[in-house]
Amino acid sequence: MKNRLRVLRAEHGWSQQALADKLGVSRQSVNAIETGKYDPSLPLAFRISECFGLPIEDIFLREEPSS
């Protein structure tokens, strides 16, 4: 899964720490998700979606289309 987190965060002028606080996770979690180390849980994805006022599908992008 790729994501547009870094771009969106920059657009809002938020630091990783600031976003992490809004989401209730650690800064390292935000960084890890941005750098693609792993995907967020579904509940966290919903919180991110809410944070940017965008549907999940506009933030996270499938890489492996169905065949």
Added chain:
Amino acid sequence: MKNRLRVLRAEHGWSQQALADKLGVSRQSVNAIETGKYDPSLPLAFRISECFGLPIEDIFLREEPSS
């Protein structure tokens, strides 16, 4: 997180096993998600979304609205 998986699956006339096969997970995973034992990972949520042709937000519902 609540979800409408059971209803949607019934509407399509699919067994848990059939849906599991489509999703590439075990029948027990489908059952566990339906009975609310845990939430699916984000990639799996995307596959489910794709399977039913509905956005994630129409299948999974937040229980804890932002205060």
Added chain:
DNA sequence: CTTTTATGTAAAGCAAGATTGACTATCATC
């Protein structure tokens, strides 16, 4: 030059997602 802020990354550990295998109950049908 020193301090602060933002970021990258790594180790270690806990919690949650997800697996397989097995056993059970129910219902339909042969």
Added chain:
DNA sequence: GATGATAGTCAATCTTGCTTTACATAAAAG
């Protein structure tokens, strides 16, 4: 009554999301 399909659940196991702590770098500010 036996058989097969569906579904609920438990135990054991493995993977992954997320944590804290810590250290390193670069840029900006004092």
